[in-house]
Amino acid sequence: MIETPPLPKMPEVNSPEARPSDVQTGLRAYQEQIRPVLREAIPDREPRRHLYDVIAEQLSRSGKGVRPALCIATCRALGGPGEHAVPSAAAIELLHNAFLVHDDIEDGSELRRDRPTVHRRCGVPLAINTGDAMNALSLSMLKKNLPLLGPELSWRILAEFDHTLIETLEGQAMELGWIRDNNCDTTEEDYLLMVLKKTCWYSFIHPCRVGAMAARRDDVDPAAFDRFGYYLGTAFQIQDDVLNLVGDRSKYGKEIGGDILEGKRTLLLAHLFKTCSPDDKRRLRAFFAKPRSERIEREAAFVMRLLRDCGSLDYGRAVASQFAAAARDEFERAYAGALPSPDLDFLRSLVDYMVTRQA
């Protein structure tokens, strides 16, 4: 595991924003490469209604496909054939969707991609089982590496996948534990370690590492992408925490302010706990001590106001932009072994897009 680097202190960078349409065209192109593989991965047999139809529905409303794009583009940018990264890219997309199904139960979320979450539609028991099955299908997917990459490299990629699973579940345990214990003293450092594990590893570090491995470049150490993935993932996550509070619901696809109702320990909240008055901290503690179902909108609005008044929202934005600048910088180091190519251009613009997105 990589150590949590200290908060980077970077000058503000005025980078030109990526043209979103280019990035979206790119994302779609990479997604086309894994779509047939994903479709094939869903067994065409019973039980349909209580399992495979639910999975198909979840995958058909897939997100932007950032993870598979990172994986395939990294492989190609390093000179490997994109097809060699496709099973790993599809596996990570399946795993991501498996996580979402369980996360939504764990967080008590009602909406995902503008639709009721799986457990709202099917009930918690079938939703747990559906997430487990998606997890199993993602493992199946990695068997497709065998004819492409041989048994040894395929095992190394499987070991990466398994390590990623464990990092993610550790991060999730940290976050859920804080909520359960109503921990009101989580520090920024705690938060950053949690985000490294819960978000950065599977969404950013793993796709790049595995893309590089599929390119079979002996001179490229997969660890070269750890720091890049950490900076980018953290910028993305803090941005996401901010959007959860002030985003446009129609673009964001989840409840605005949902994190407050769920009691999520974000960087903004860590800042708020540190800076607010003892009285306000008592009120916050009492609010978060209640079960989610008893937390009401008016109280959430009070937390929201505090986050503004204490400068926590602005602080979050500033830290996100520091991490974004660091990610841009680190990108050039991590991909130093890549020759100029459309894939490299895509990756560079993806970095900008991820940290400047509005939804």
Add this chain to the structure above:
Amino acid sequence: MIETPPLPKMPEVNSPEARPSDVQTGLRAYQEQIRPVLREAIPDREPRRHLYDVIAEQLSRSGKGVRPALCIATCRALGGPGEHAVPSAAAIELLHNAFLVHDDIEDGSELRRDRPTVHRRCGVPLAINTGDAMNALSLSMLKKNLPLLGPELSWRILAEFDHTLIETLEGQAMELGWIRDNNCDTTEEDYLLMVLKKTCWYSFIHPCRVGAMAARRDDVDPAAFDRFGYYLGTAFQIQDDVLNLVGDRSKYGKEIGGDILEGKRTLLLAHLFKTCSPDDKRRLRAFFAKPRSERIEREAAFVMRLLRDCGSLDYGRAVASQFAAAARDEFERAYAGALPSPDLDFLRSLVDYMVTRQA
């Protein structure tokens, strides 16, 4: 996947009961072989309280260890070194425990091995995450096959493991779907297919298949154990369904009658739906239509009485003993390639023990 064989019609067999003390001594001996491996599998790091301590606690109260014993004993009975089956045996024990954590949430079970279930102790969110992590650790365990069996055989075993996962989750989807839809027309055939998937595959078929693979006997087809595992697993499961109704709570470790409160579609219930009066069927349907929390003891006692009066309980016992006889018979065929050995004797007595157990 094997097809569900028709209900076997066998003469009653008066086999001598296995002496339980021998079987239990044997089970303990095989368990000793995987205990250190399981202990090592739990990472010695944070997050402890919300993850690894919970897993350690769950594993320390482990059950009888039938699955790892089947796996190691099969490998040895076929002339392989037991050590070569240890990682697979430990992986299946971890997977079993992962399933239990999720099953207990899905079924709303309160007790497991005489203790409150994980979700009762830690809450549903952390329990889901803990089950996911145990699943990931079981996958990690299979990496230990590499130095023992080489990358190709290790991949074949991983593929078995993945197939087993999917069979189990399909069986679970069937069962949960029936409960959710309040299906009161499940047939015996439906039930047997569900049990093949949910119980037989991971608990009986998989451990034998993988034990045989670890023995590297080219002349033994892993499929030789499919029918044996199906007969044994089904005998075991129907026996378990009966014990859930009439067992001794102090030996059984779960709530007596819990299956009725959970709405489980057992063979007994399939028989009851078919044989009871239309009036009683209406009452049953109404009872099972209620959410679990509203099903009261008095109503469960009514279902229990019906199961007795309509002969469903006796029918279940009779079918279980038919499957048990078929399992004993099939055992000799499946292990025809094994030479006499203490491991083979253990396996034979395990079969008797599994189908005559009282808890």
